[in-house]
Amino acid sequence: MNDDWVYNYFNYFTEIEEHFQRVRGTSLFLLSPLDWALIESWKNADVPLAAVLRGIDAAFAQWRGRKKKTQMVNSLAFCAQAVLTEAQIMAGTAQRPAAHDSAPPFPLDDLREYLARNAAAVLQAGAGYEEIAAALDRLAAEAGQHYHDLEDLERRLTVLEEKAIAAARGRQSEEQLLDTRRELDAQLRPYRSKMTAGHLALLEKQYLERNLLEKAGLPRLSLFYMR
Secondary structure, rough: HHHHHHHHHHHHHHHHHHHHHHOOOOOOOOOHHHHHHHHHHHHHHHOOHHHHHHHHHHHHHHOOOOOOOOOOOHHHHHHHHHHHHHHHHHOOOOOOOOOOOOOOOHHHHHHHHHHHHHHHHHHHOOOOOOHHHHHHHHHHHOOHOOOOHHHHHHHHHHHHHHHHHHHHOOOHHHHHHHHHHHHHHHHHHHHHHHOHHHHHHHHHHHHHHHHHHHHHOOOOOOHHOOO
């Protein structure tokens, strides 16, 4: 199993969340669905963790340097342009991090319980998700086989989550989908000028998919959500 994948994957989200809270000066501040979607978009775009942390620092340094601070920074989206700048600076210069212990980052029993719990939650979401629930049950029963190849297990869970998203989307009315799009546009409006078109498209995709799962009562299946 790739050491870097283990280290980056299971630390990426929590490192960003904690760093943003620390720099903002409010440890109890809760990230919004838009913030989590933005972190996912950075992860999926292979933005280095160091670039994100440096971008957050740079954005807040610029904010604190303003003579007039009309409002508090209430979203990671405020840091999006600074993160992109830092990622571009690091492009082609990042060095391989020190090796980390490649042992799975959680006990086998925890993995088995997590998969079984998600299978039950998917089944409870209603008719139409039985195939996905059954697949998760099989993965739970075979957890020992997947324990030392979490990359492959994550790929399997990604496929199942994509199927769940497609099923949930098919159950939404046109008006419901439109309402969600309006909500997203309202949240993104202050930050659109700070992001590239590609980044915006990825962020929109992550937000809309997360919203679909939440409204359908479906769990996130990624191993990250074991934390």
